[in-house]
Amino acid sequence: MLLQQSMDLKEKLAILADAAKYDVACTSSGVERRGRPGQLGNAVYAGLCHSFAADGRCISLLKILFTNQCVYDCRYCINRRSNDVPRAAFTPDEVCRLTMEFYRRNYIEGLFLSSGVLKSPDYTMDLLYQTLWKLRYEHGFNGYIHVKAIPGADPVLIGQTGLLADRMSVNLELPTADGLRTLAPSKDRSRILKPMRQIQLGIAAQKQGIVPAGRMRPGMAYPWVRQFVPAGQSTQMIVGATQESDYQLLAVAEALYRNYDLKRVFYSAFVRVNDDSLLPALPGGPPLLREHRLYQADWLMRFYGFQAGELLSEERPNFNVFLDPKCDWALRHLEQFPVEAMTADYGTLLRVPGIGVRSAKRIVAARRGGRLDFPDLKKMGVALKRAVYFLTCGGRMYGPVRMDRDFITASLLGDERRRAWDIGQKDSYRQMSMFDDGFLNPAPTADDRSAAVLGQM
Amino acid sequence: MTIFVCPDSFEGILCGVYDAWMSRLGHANVALELADTGNLRLFAEYRQVEETAEKAEKVMKVVRRKAGQEVCERIFRASLSCEEQKADRIYRFLIYALHVGPGIVNMLQIPAVYELFRMNRFVENESRSLIEFIRFSQTEGGILFGTVGPKNDVITLMAPHFADRLNAENWIIYDENRRRAAVHRALEGWVAIQLPDDSFRKRLLASSDQAEFESLWKTFHERIAIAERRNPLCQRNHLPLRFRPYMTEFQRAEKKCANNLARSD
Numbered sequence: 001m002l003l004q005q006s007m008d009l010k011e012k013l014a015i016l017a018d019a020a021k022y023d024v025a026c027t028s029s030g031v032e033r034r035g036r037p038g039q040l041g042n043a044v045y046a047g048l049c050h051s052f053a054a055d056g057r058c059i060s061l062l063k064i065l066f067t068n069q070c071v072y073d074c075r076y077c078i079n080r081r082s083n084d085v086p087r088a089a090f091t092p093d094e095v096c097r098l099t100m101e102f103y104r105r106n107y108i109e110g111l112f113l114s115s116g117v118l119k120s121p122d123y124t125m126d127l128l129y130q131t132l133w134k135l136r137y138e139h140g141f142n143g144y145i146h147v148k149a150i151p152g153a154d155p156v157l158i159g160q161t162g163l164l165a166d167r168m169s170v171n172l173e174l175p176t177a178d179g180l181r182t183l184a185p186s187k188d189r190s191r192i193l194k195p196m197r198q199i200q201l202g203i204a205a206q207k208q209g210i211v212p213a214g215r216m217r218p219g220m221a222y223p224w225v226r227q228f229v230p231a232g233q234s235t236q237m238i239v240g241a242t243q244e245s246d247y248q249l250l251a252v253a254e255a256l257y258r259n260y261d262l263k264r265v266f267y268s269a270f271v272r273v274n275d276d277s278l279l280p281a282l283p284g285g286p287p288l289l290r291e292h293r294l295y296q297a298d299w300l301m302r303f304y305g306f307q308a309g310e311l312l313s314e315e316r317p318n319f320n321v322f323l324d325p326k327c328d329w330a331l332r333h334l335e336q337f338p339v340e341a342m343t344a345d346y347g348t349l350l351r352v353p354g355i356g357v358r359s360a361k362r363i364v365a366a367r368r369g370g371r372l373d374f375p376d377l378k379k380m381g382v383a384l385k386r387a388v389y390f391l392t393c394g395g396r397m398y399g400p401v402r403m404d405r406d407f408i409t410a411s412l413l414g415d416e417r418r419r420a421w422d423i424g425q426k427d428s429y430r431q432m433s434m435f436d437d438g439f440l441n442p443a444p445t446a447d448d449r450s451a452a453v454l455g456q457m
Numbered sequence: 458m459t460i461f462v463c464p465d466s467f468e469g470i471l472c473g474v475y476d477a478w479m480s481r482l483g484h485a486n487v488a489l490e491l492a493d494t495g496n497l498r499l500f501a502e503y504r505q506v507e508e509t510a511e512k513a514e515k516v517m518k519v520v521r522r523k524a525g526q527e528v529c530e531r532i533f534r535a536s537l538s539c540e541e542q543k544a545d546r547i548y549r550f551l552i553y554a555l556h557v558g559p560g561i562v563n564m565l566q567i568p569a570v571y572e573l574f575r576m577n578r579f580v581e582n583e584s585r586s587l588i589e590f591i592r593f594s595q596t597e598g599g600i601l602f603g604t605v606g607p608k609n610d611v612i613t614l615m616a617p618h619f620a621d622r623l624n625a626e627n628w629i630i631y632d633e634n635r636r637r638a639a640v641h642r643a644l645e646g647w648v649a650i651q652l653p654d655d656s657f658r659k660r661l662l663a664s665s666d667q668a669e670f671e672s673l674w675k676t677f678h679e680r681i682a683i684a685e686r687r688n689p690l691c692q693r694n695h696l697p698l699r700f701r702p703y704m705t706e707f708q709r710a711e712k713k714c715a716n717n718l719a720r721s722d
Contacts (some may be wrong), residue, residue, distance in 0.1 A: 010676055017680040035621040037644060042622045048589045049695070051706060053682035056691025063681060101670050104601060104626065105593045107705070143622075271685050286685055365563035376566040 007088055013098070015088040019068035019079050020114055022273075023171075023236065024266040028060040028109040028144045030231030031166050041103060041110070041143030043166065043231075048109050061112035061146060062102055066090055066127055070116030074173070074184035076241050078273045079116050089118065092131040096139050103143055110144030110166070111135070117150060125153035125161065132164040144231075149195040151187065158195050159228075162202055167231040167263070170196050175252040179242035182278060193260075196235070200260050202228045232263035239294060240270040240287040241279060245317035247308070250297055254308040257301065267294045293319040300325055303357050304350045327353045327412055330390055331405055337390040338397060341377060342367050354387030374398050386412065458486060460498065463506040463544055465491045467536040470544045471513040473506045474551060480504075484552055489544035520551065525559035531577050537610040538576040546572045584611035588618050590696070592705045593628060594671075596661045601628040604658070604703055612639045616647045631658060671705050678706040 007015075029047030049058035065079075067089035073081045095113065102108045113131060118124050128147055135141045147165040149158045162168055170192055174180045177189040206228045235256060237249060253265040269286035272279055297319070300306040304326070311325050312318070320328045330337065330353050339352050341363060349360040359381040366372060366380065374393050378384050382391075388398040389408045401408070459482055463473030470489070477487040488501075497503070521529055532547050540546075549569040554561045565571045584607075593601035601623065605612065612632045616639040619628060623641070630639045636655060641647035701707040 010673055013673055014676050014680050017677045021681050021683055035624050038625050040623065040625065050589050051678060051704070052692045052696040053678065054689065054692060055682045055684075055686040056688035056695065057682075057686075058695065059678065059681060062677070098673070102674060104623065105595070105670060105674075105705075106591055106603065107674050269686070271683060288686065362563070362565060366565050369557075369560060369564035370566055372566055379571055380565055 009094060009098070012088045012090060012094070013064070015086050016065045016068055016090065017063065019085075019116075020063045020065045020112070022078065022268065022271065023063060023112070023114055024057075024268045025146065025169055025234050025236060025264070026058055026060045026063055026112060027234075027264065028146075030263055031144070033142065033230075036142055039140040039142040040100065041141055043110075043142075043144050047144075050106065050108055060109045061144065062099055062108045062110070063112040064090070064095070064098075064114075066095070066113060066115035066124070066131065067118050068116050069118050071119070072117055072184070072186045074187065075274060075276045075278055076173075076183055076238060076270065080274065083274065092127065092134050095131050096135045096141075099135060099143075100139050100141060103141070110146070112146045114148040115150065121150045121152035122154050122157065125150045125157040129157055129161045129164070132161060136164050146231075149199065151191045151195055153195070155195075155198055158198060159202060162199060162229045163226045165229060167234060168199050168229050169234040169236070170199075172235045172237050172252075172256075174242055175237050175244050175249050176242070179244065183241060196233065196260050196262075199229055199233045203232065203261070232261070234262060234264040234266060236266035236268055238270050239267050239291050240282065245312075246290065246294065246297075246319050247312040247314065247317040249294060250301075250308040250312055253294075253298060254301060265298060267291050267298070289321065290319070293325060297325045305347055306351075322413055323409075324353075326351075327386060331409055331412075334403055334405060334408075337403070338392045338401075339390060340395065341372055341391055341393045352387055352390045354383035354385070354390070356381065458488060458498070458501040460488050460490050460501050460503050461506050462490050462492050462503055464508050466508070467533055468510065468513040469506065469508045470536050470547055471516045472508050473544055474548050475512040475516050476504070476506050477548060487548075489548045491541060491544050494541040519555065523558060524551075524554040524561065527559060527562055528554050531562060531573060534580045534614070535573050535576045537580050537613070539608045539610070540576060543576060546576065580609045580611060580614070583607055583609050584614040586700065587611060588615050590700045590704055591615070591630065592703065594662070594667050594705075599627065600661070601626055602631070602658075602661050603628070604631050604633055606633050606699075606703060608634075610635060610637070612637060613649055615639070616641070616649070620647050629661075631655075633658075675706055 027047050028043070028049075029045065031043045032045040033043040035042040047060060049060045051059040053059055067087070068079045068085070069087045069089060070077075070079045070081055078085065095111070099108070099111045103110070113128055115124050115128060118127070128150070132145060132147060135145070144167075145165045146167040146169065147161060149161070149168050149170045151170060158168075172192055173184060173187065180187055180189055180192075237252070239249065249267070256262045256265055269288050269291040270280075270282065271286045272282055297306075297308075297311050300311065301308065306326075306329070311329055319325060323331070330351070337352075339348055341349070346360055346364050349355050349363060350357065355363070359377075362380040363372065363377065363382075366376070372393060374384060374388070377387070377391075377393065384398070389401055389411065391398070459477075459480065461473045461477045461480075463469045463476075473489045477489055480487060517529065520532070532550070535543055535547055535550075546569070550561075550573040553564075553567060553569055557564070561567075561570060562574075565574055587605050587607055591603045591605055593603040596602050605615075610632070612630050615630060619630065619639075620641055625643050626641070627643050628641045631652075632638065633655065636652045637649060638652055639647050639649050
């Protein structure tokens, strides 16, 4: 469909928000910046979520595409060239107006600007740069901006845009080069990694003081120092569109954290929006449980000191459906447990299932002032129903626990299985029962019902 | 048992602490209560606490010297809590705080410290949620007006964030449960005021010119959700229902009725 010029702002917003929704990154974290007199906005390090959409995902930023016209024909993408969908494009002024007015009313924390590739990567990147420039210098916007670097765009353009944005991201899309070649024939892994490396080096150079932060230009209205991508860069991978195992995905994520200094890797459960023979059919909906497990493992890698190789391996390439990765790891390493809450160091406490970063910090701080007992741990936010199997307090366990893998697995499973089932089979209900038999059958779907009525078994 | 009845304010509670402490009756024989809460007790003597700046300052000076800034901030936040027991809890906490010193904030195994920590967490969490979820509407003359209905008295904690963020705007945050408002003037400071009634709100909202951006925002909010991933439970976990009546994107036809009513009044 052709680009329609005569559209009002509301129609454009509807189309371009709709087109942007499959992008997962909507965080506004990573940079702390105070307001400037006369300007609009500041930034909070932890980020703020201003609303939550019907799918439960947070709405922090005004997430839109600049245009959903695209010269590429990636098979998984709703905006692929060969799709017949309504197309629209904002003007830089329209984006600025939306951002400023939404921000003033506290609807959003900033702007997330991505785009389909219009004409060429350079042309598109230039449009994004112009928009950001107007927003920063003409409108005096001091809030958070996340912008996509378009692979293949000129490094100068990406470098200049980085001085206006808080976070930049380049989507890896698929974890392996093979997958990318099959589903996105016009994209190339090395072209994706190139801007990523450029952003990484830019951030590093600034940190080490090789490049002075920001450059003063004559006639600049706001002559303060601008930093290059102060909130770091992120990327995203689609889960379940190709045949990669969880181990491969996690290994790629780990490599990205390690070699490219990424702040975040996002995982996006594949939603089949195009009817393409090369895409997998997903009768059970998007692989949400798998995505959930990947995020759990991602947190374990970033905050809990785990490595991909500890959680999964070539022999066990996929996550346990019924247990979260940390419980799963602990059960395979029972020789390291139980841990004594009063004496174990912070790193060891973090590896106990049911103890998180906050509760571990609270335990370490509190035990200096006196003895702790299990009820105290519960008050500090420890999930006792998982932790009791792995923890002693003052040399004693919570109750009679056999340090036996089968026993603990069976005790943990009931609860975990129900939760995993809830994620996998959302929106369905289950008869409550006095005797929990553990048979969690999914509710019949509309298709099942019609098949039963029509006698098609 | 002697019960000291103090006014429901930070200074009032501090004066209560001062009177109870200086009465020299012994910590076990005194209790603090807020005025007009709870039931009267048999066999207890009630004393009214007189609120003076001098007593409050004395208490703060001692707390700051012996227990540090962090404890001062904590008792201030606890005094904003909606719980009826807060005055007595602050008193019990201060007994430990003045004895132990700054390290007391981490000793959650002590029940008095945990209670204060819990009240603090509730107040902080609610104020952070409302910083995220408050919605401003623009009235005539460009004043941004936002209404909240919090359980705790959090607008004094919210105002500094917006004074920094929206420093070039005139805005009002109105707590409709307490009829208190934080009012900010562009490029100057903000003040908290107590209002006799909410007639001004009707006046302000009657002249608001909203339709365009509210409908744009609703469109965006609707379109950004992925239908295949619909998950109302997750949405409710993150965004409890009690905040939603105040939020533009969840206001449907009822809001329009209310607005029309406000206009016809």
